Amino acid sequence: MGLLMGASAALPAQEKPVNPFISPFDFPLLLSGNFGELRANHFHGGVDFKTQGVVGKPIRCIADGYISRVTVTPGGYGQAVYITHTNGLTSVHGHLHKFMDEVQQAVEAYQYKHETFAVDLTFEPDLFPLKQGEVFALAGNEGYSFGPHLHMEIRRTDTGEYIDPLQFYTDQVKDNTAPRASHIMLYPQAGKGVVNGSQRKKIFSLVGGQPITAWGQISAGIKAYDYMDGTSNNYGVRSVKLYVDSVEVFSSTVDGFLPNENRMINAWTDYEEYATRNSWFMRSRILPGNTWRMLQADEEGGVFTINEERPYECRYVLEDLYGNRRSYRFVIKGKKQPVKPVKQGKRYLEWNRGHIVQQPGMELVIPKGMLYEDVDLNCQVRVDSAGISYDYQLHDRPVPLHAGCELTIGVRKYPVADRTKYYVARKYNGRKASAGGRFEDGYMHTTIRELGTYTVAVDTVAPKVVPLNRPQWKTGNIQFTIRDAETGIKDYKVYIDGQFALFKFSSKNARLSSMHPSRIKRGMKHTMEVVITDYCGNVTKEEYQF
Ligand SMILES: [Zn+2]
Numbered sequence: 001m002g003l004l005m006g007a008s009a010a011l012p013a014q015e016k017p018v019n020p021f022i023s024p025f026d027f028p029l030l031l032s033g034n035f036g037e038l039r040a041n042h043f044h045g046g047v048d049f050k051t052q053g054v055v056g057k058p059i060r061c062i063a064d065g066y067i068s069r070v071t072v073t074p075g076g077y078g079q080a081v082y083i084t085h086t087n088g089l090t091s092v093h094g095h096l097h098k099f100m101d102e103v104q105q106a107v108e109a110y111q112y113k114h115e116t117f118a119v120d121l122t123f124e125p126d127l128f129p130l131k132q133g134e135v136f137a138l139a140g141n142e143g144y145s146f147g148p149h150l151h152m153e154i155r156r157t158d159t160g161e162y163i164d165p166l167q168f169y170t171d172q173v174k175d176n177t178a179p180r181a182s183h184i185m186l187y188p189q190a191g192k193g194v195v196n197g198s199q200r201k202k203i204f205s206l207v208g209g210q211p212i213t214a215w216g217q218i219s220a221g222i223k224a225y226d227y228m229d230g231t232s233n234n235y236g237v238r239s240v241k242l243y244v245d246s247v248e249v250f251s252s253t254v255d256g257f258l259p260n261e262n263r264m265i266n267a268w269t270d271y272e273e274y275a276t277r278n279s280w281f282m283r284s285r286i287l288p289g290n291t292w293r294m295l296q297a298d299e300e301g302g303v304f305t306i307n308e309e310r311p312y313e314c315r316y317v318l319e320d321l322y323g324n325r326r327s328y329r330f331v332i333k334g335k336k337q338p339v340k341p342v343k344q345g346k347r348y349l350e351w352n353r354g355h356i357v358q359q360p361g362m363e364l365v366i367p368k369g370m371l372y373e374d375v376d377l378n379c380q381v382r383v384d385s386a387g388i389s390y391d392y393q394l395h396d397r398p399v400p401l402h403a404g405c406e407l408t409i410g411v412r413k414y415p416v417a418d419r420t421k422y423y424v425a426r427k428y429n430g431r432k433a434s435a436g437g438r439f440e441d442g443y444m445h446t447t448i449r450e451l452g453t454y455t456v457a458v459d460t461v462a463p464k465v466v467p468l469n470r471p472q473w474k475t476g477n478i479q480f481t482i483r484d485a486e487t488g489i490k491d492y493k494v495y496i497d498g499q500f501a502l503f504k505f506s507s508k509n510a511r512l513s514s515m516h517p518s519r520i521k522r523g524m525k526h527t528m529e530v531v532i533t534d535y536c537g538n539v540t541k542e543e544y545q546f
Pocket of ligand 1: 046047048150151
């Protein structure tokens with residue numbers, strides 16, 4: 001119960017603190033996702049409550065407060081409600097099917113007035129006050145959601161810190177199942193360590209028992225998931241500890257992070273493994289630029305030294321919020337083996353400084369605080385005489401940047417006169433993806449958050465609109481798929497008989513669908529205009545009669 005005390009400074013200091021929150025549902029709670037699960041560029045900031053496989057379950061307000069914000073987006077949370085509670089915490093509820101009537105009316109009034117589906121509204125405390133237990137929305141499957149559930153976050157209202165909502169529901173969610181690991185990774189320090197004769201990182205199965213020999217400075221990482229009773233889902237592991245010869249060299253506890261610590265996931269996990277193999281390893285090492293408070297290690301940051309010819313007894317201990325615990329032992333045999341020093345290249349980027357990387361026709365500005373560790377940059381320029389610009393390999397492996405860094409690339413050829421059609425493209429695995437950008441004085445300017453290969457490309461292809469379910473259109477139930485091949489869909493508008501019609505766009509399935517079929521009069525002919533615009537300003541206009 002100590003967790004409850006820690007979670008809110010507003011709670012009175014008493015022997016048995018009262019849980020400030022009730023369940024959002026009147027049925028037993030089951031999780032499909034837990035706090036801190038590893039996701040692309042972020043930790044999962046809340047819990048996902050299953051809703052018995054259906055949309056439309058009423059959601060009760062978990063504590064007194066007021067609706068402070070409502071958002072509607074084509075991806076992400078879809079439809080979300082933020083409730084500021086009187087206890088110093090704010091709850092966020094995502095993927096909602098419907099808001100309570102007064103809120104639904106306010107949202108729709110805004111959508112029609114501003115002719116927009118996307119909404120981000122904030123409200124004063126006296127507009128939508130809520131009592132604990134009041135129903136304020138129905139749970140759904142909107143936004144980037146692939147099955148009905150409620151995504152619920154608890155944040156500290158003053159700092160925005162995300163904390164683990166499950167700590168308030170441990171007596172309602174059963175869990176006797178400990179986390180399980182499958183692999184470890186060993187990382188020789190560049191020029192200072194070696195594992196099984198190699199100075200590259202090396203993966204080991206925890207069941208195989210392949211012998212490990214090492215010499216010099218190394219660190220470790222582990223691939224593991226948590227599991228819970230009564231579900232087949234896997235979850236993030238709350239606590240990881242690494243011991244070498246019974247001495248703790250590293251520990252992590254995923255129980256809170258500030259918004260600006262969210263991207264530190266890329267410094268804690270093995271980013272290259274994730275980016276190239278979609279495989280998550282939690283590193284037992286604090287990279288020098290990682291300032292996330294939930295990691296602990298000695299001054300070596302989790303790096304340990306093998307300098308005696310003897311077995312080193314290593315042990316990982318994984319634990320969940322309920323104290324379910326599992327240990328994994330492995331032995332590293334100390335064995336003298338040659339360690340080749342590494343020669344630093346001429347573009348060696350130190351993590352604790354700012355850098356300007358220049359090549360003919362290219363400049364990348366990396367301010368201090370963007371790198372998590374030193375990078376021995378392998379920068380290459382590839383000249384393609386037909387190319388709009390050169391191809392710039394900024395590094396030969398994916399490296400995360402903590403925030404957007406300014407990249408400028410010179411345009412060498414203008415196959416299209418209209419300068420708004422140019423964009424910066426990231427090239428990888430034979431594909432290219434838009435990195436946005438704007439043209440100015442012969443150069444494209446954009447910001448990037450990962451080192452990779454970048455070039456300039458042209459998008460003159462307008463979005464594609466494909467009508468669906470046409471026989472049903474006369475009932476007001478109208479759907480399309482809309483897609484854009486290169487830079488993506490920036491905006492869409494639908495007009496029926498010259499009037500704005502509210503259509504929902506769902507980015508997960510590229511589906512555009514009418515929101516209020518009953519507003520479309522039956523028994524008469526309608527003219528509908530659909531206008532779709534991409535990020536390079538290419539416009540598709542289609543007209544339909546029904
Ligand atoms: Zn979620």
